[in-house]
Amino acid sequence: MFPTPIExxxxxxxxxxxxxxxxxxxxxxxxxxxxxxxxxxxxxxxxAGNYWGWPTDISAVANYTRVFTSSPMLRFLFNSTVITLLAxxxxxxxxxxxxxxxxxxxxxGATLLLALFIAGNFVPFxxxxxxxxxxxxxxxxxxxxxxxxxxxxxxxxxGFCTLFMRNFIAELPNELIEAARVEGVxxxxxxxxxxxxxxxxxxxxxxxxIFTFVWNDYFWSLVLVxxxxxxxxxxGIQALKETWTNTWHLISAGSLLAAVPPVLVFFLMxxxxxxxxxxxxxxx
Amino acid sequence: xxxxxxxGQRPAAPGFWRxxxxxxxxxxxxxxxxxxxxxxxxxxxxxxxxxxxxxWDGLSAPRFxxxxxxxxxxxxxxxxxxxxxxxIYWLVAFLxxxALGLLLALFLNQSGFxxxxxxxxxxxxxxxxxxxxGLMFSWFFNADFGLLNHILEGFxxxxxxxxxxxxxxxxxxxAAGLWxxxxxxxxxxxxxxxxxxxxxxEAARMEGVKGFKLLWHIVLPQLKPATxxxxxxxxxGALRSFDLVSVMTDGGPYQSSTVLAYxxxxxTFGAFRIGxxxxxxxxxxFLMDICIVIYxxxxxxxxxxx
Numbered sequence: 087m088f089p090t091p092i093e094x095x096x097x098x099x100x101x102x103x104x105x106x107x108x109x110x111x112x113x114x115x116x117x118x119x120x121x122x123x124x125x126x127x128x129x130x131x132x133x134a135g136n137y138w139g140w141p142t143d144i145s146a147v148a149n150y151t152r153v154f155t156s157s158p159m160l161r162f163l164f165n166s167t168v169i170t171l172l173a174x175x176x177x178x179x180x181x182x183x184x185x186x187x188x189x190x191x192x193x194x195g196a197t198l199l200l201a202l203f204i205a206g207n208f209v210p211f212x213x214x215x216x217x218x219x220x221x222x223x224x225x226x227x228x229x230x231x232x233x234x235x236x237x238x239x240x241x242x243x244x245g246f247c248t249l250f251m252r253n254f255i256a257e258l259p260n261e262l263i264e265a266a267r268v269e270g271v272x273x274x275x276x277x278x279x280x281x282x283x284x285x286x287x288x289x290x291x292x293x294x295x296i297f298t299f300v301w302n303d304y305f306w307s308l309v310l311v312x313x314x315x316x317x318x319x320x321x322g323i324q325a326l327k328e329t330w331t332n333t334w335h336l337i338s339a340g341s342l343l344a345a346v347p348p349v350l351v352f353f354l355m356x357x358x359x360x361x362x363x364x365x366x367x368x369x370x
Numbered sequence: 371x372x373x374x375x376x377x378g379q380r381p382a383a384p385g386f387w388r389x390x391x392x393x394x395x396x397x398x399x400x401x402x403x404x405x406x407x408x409x410x411x412x413x414x415x416x417x418x419x420x421x422x423x424x425x426w427d428g429l430s431a432p433r434f435x436x437x438x439x440x441x442x443x444x445x446x447x448x449x450x451x452x453x454x455x456x457x458i459y460w461l462v463a464f465l466x467x468x469a470l471g472l473l474l475a476l477f478l479n480q481s482g483f484x485x486x487x488x489x490x491x492x493x494x495x496x497x498x499x500x501x502x503x504g505l506m507f508s509w510f511f512n513a514d515f516g517l518l519n520h521i522l523e524g525f526x527x528x529x530x531x532x533x534x535x536x537x538x539x540x541x542x543x544x545a546a547g548l549w550x551x552x553x554x555x556x557x558x559x560x561x562x563x564x565x566x567x568x569x570x571x572e573a574a575r576m577e578g579v580k581g582f583k584l585l586w587h588i589v590l591p592q593l594k595p596a597t598x599x600x601x602x603x604x605x606x607g608a609l610r611s612f613d614l615v616s617v618m619t620d621g622g623p624y625q626s627s628t629v630l631a632y633x634x635x636x637x638t639f640g641a642f643r644i645g646x647x648x649x650x651x652x653x654x655x656f657l658m659d660i661c662i663v664i665y666x667x668x669x670x671x672x673x674x675x676x
Contacts, residue, residue, distance in 0.1 A: 087568065087571070088476075088563060088571055088585070088589050093482060100482075104482065107477070111492060114492060117509075117549070118494065118506065120506065120509065120510060120517055121502075121506050121509060138515075180402045183399040183403065184400050184403035188396075191392070199400070202407070206407060206411045209658075212612075212635065212654060214410070214415065216417075217413065221409070241411060242411060245407055277399070301499070302498070302500065304500060304613045305612055305613065308616075308635075323502070324501055324617060337505060338505075341502045344501070344502055345499060349494060363557065363561075364562075364596075364599075
């Protein structure tokens with residue numbers, strides 16, 4: 087292990103190390119801590135200019151209740167949830183099929199397709215903005231509905247996901263598939279009953295990654311959606327900031343609400359998340 | 371069951387599928403993904419390149435002007451040069467994040483009590499939306515009541531308005547952007563560190579190699595995959611920067627903190643110059659291509675040699 091394990095150090099140095107780690111963490115997370123404390127601060131504190139001192143009383147319940155009663159926050163959170171879950175399911179389904187095809191069949195153009203999927207990941211969003219918005223406005227009329235975001239995110243994330251699934255499926259033992267073919271099992275059934283159960287870990291890893299990417303998207307929710315009824319929470323919070331000038335306790339509370347789901351998903355599925363991040367990365 | 375229903379009408383159908391499924395299956399499996407990707411990614415890229423040759427306000431008929439948009443960008447548009455310069459600042463600053471991420475990873479790469487939990491807390495900035503990160507840092511740097519000025523006051527120093535100043539706004543936004551980016555690089559290096567060969571380390575330690583020399587000659591070469599991916603995600607992240615600029619300054623004051631991605635958005639939806647916006651996007655696209663190609667040329671031969 088590098089550096090040398092701290093367990094081998096003297097007790098004094100070990101204690102010093104752990105204390106430094108925790109202090110450094112508090113400094114590192116200061117922006118989050120600051121906003122969390124602000125979100126439970128009372129209006130009186132803010133009016134008195136007590137922005138960073140010890141809160142005189144805790145108004146967590148009052149602040150968070152106000153966020154939900156005086157803004158469409160609930161709607162935003164609901165929209166984000168639906169958009170994110172549908173986009174995850176859609177892109178994982180499409181990429182599982184495409185990844186299977188690219189790794190288990192030989193045909194002309196396979197490499198070219200793969201290269202296209204890889205290259206697509208690097209395209210700046212602005213390069214897609216005008217045409218994608220035009221499609222949502224005129225070709226399939228989904229502009230300003232959650233479907234605009236669902237469809238676009240599925241399409242865009244499919245590139246990365248396909249690459250990921252292809253690499254994962256390529257490492258499965260060939261004998262399983264050959265055995266099924268000898269038995270006369272159809273290709274579709276092989277996919278459903280042999281491949282799908284085996285790629286569950288990869289799908290879990292993709293789920294956490296895509297969940298984070300889509301939930302946190304801001305750019306496309308500016309471009310494809312404009313009314314509160316379809317807005318996801320990222321664009322919603324930014325819109326609220328403009329109406330709630332200087333009511334920082336409410337903005338803070340709203341921001342934390344927007345941050346909770348991806349943080350929660352990350353802590354629940356940490357291992358899959360990191361596996362996905364590094365597997366997709368190093369192989370890509 | 372389906373076979374029985376079909377009997378009589380199309381007796382050849384099941385047989386045809388059975389005989390040709392090895393050839394047809396990949397097409398069927400690929401079709402949905404390829405169609406979606408073509409319609410929403412490949413075609414739009416080409417369409418944007420084409421639009422960049424037109425003068426178009428989105429309503430009247432587009433007028434073909436050849437390279438006119440690009441000529442205007444390069445010759446007559448100071449904001450374009452500001453945006454490009456800022457993107458270079460982003461790029462340079464973000465190239466530091468792999469190094470900072472490595473430092474943080476080396477600092478945290480211990481297994482004692484609670485260390486797994488600590489590592490995930492350090493990683494948290496990456497999982498949070500950039501909108502929220504932007505709001506946090508605006509609050510932190512706020513000239514009237516931000517924590518930074520509160521701290522400065524404690525030391526008896528005068529308050530500063532970094533986000534409101536043309537000279538510093540970009541750097542404040544970059545600082546906010548580095549926060550999640552360093553966390554990202556840290557995780558890549560932490561996973562890389564768990565994969566290094568302990569025998570090689572032991573052997574080197576027996577020879578008396580330690581500290582920085584051990585890191586440089588034994589550890590870093592084994593971290594090469596992590597380094598190359600950390601570099602590429604940092605370059606892409608720097609060139610893609612949009613959310614933080616939009617949330618923290620709207621490109622201001624006086625467009626001093628704008629970047630290509632934000633300027634493009636502003637020209638398209640603010641000034642209704644769609645062809646001009648497409649030209650800015652195309653410049654960003656070319657810049658990204660250059661970086662990716664340099665990266666591939668440098669990293670592919672090494673990857674093959676391994």
